[in-house]
Amino acid sequence: MGRSSVPITKSEYTTTIMAKDAIALMDHMGWRKAHVFGHSMGAMIACKLAAIVPNKILSLVLLNGTGGGFECFPKLDRQTSSIAIRFLRAKTPEQRAAVDLDTHYTKEYLEEYIGSNTRRTILYQARYATLDQP
Incomplete structure (x- = not known):
C-alpha cells in the first residue's frame, strides 16, 4: 500500500x-x-x-x-481538515497508518474494546505489521 x-x-x-x-x-x-x-x-x-x-x-x-x-471529495469540515493536516505532517509510514485509521473509521468504532484492546490498537497493529513487507 x-x-x-x-x-x-x-x-x-x-x-x-x-x-x-x-x-x-x-x-x-x-x-x-x-x-x-x-x-x-x-x-x-x-x-x-x-x-x-x-x-x-x-x-x-x-x-x-x-x-x-x-x-468523491470529502466534505470540508473541522474533522476532515484536522485529518488532512495530520496526514501531511506524518513523516513515517507508521504515522500515516495511524492517520489512515481516522480516515476510514469513526472514533466510536475505533475506541470500542475487543477483548483487552481497542479496535484502533488491533487495526493499527495489523496495518503496522504489513509495513515491513516488501
Whole structure:
C-alpha cells in the first residue's frame, strides 16, 4: 500500500487499464471465473472489470466505492481538515497508518474494546505489521 510508482501521464493510470491488468492476471493464472472484491479505488476497478468481462465474475462485492471525480471529495469540515493536516505532517509510514485509521473509521468504532484492546490498537497493529513487507 502506497509503495507503487505513479505514471507521469494520467492516461497511463486509469481504472480501465487496471481492470485489464486484472483480466490479464486471471487469464495468466487460468482462472475462467472469480469472486471479486474491491475497496475504495479497488471498487472502481472491480466495477470496470465486471463491465468489461461480466461472464468472468461469479460475484462482486464493493466497499467504499465512488464514481470518482469531484463527487468523491470529502466534505470540508473541522474533522476532515484536522485529518488532512495530520496526514501531511506524518513523516513515517507508521504515522500515516495511524492517520489512515481516522480516515476510514469513526472514533466510536475505533475506541470500542475487543477483548483487552481497542479496535484502533488491533487495526493499527495489523496495518503496522504489513509495513515491513516488501
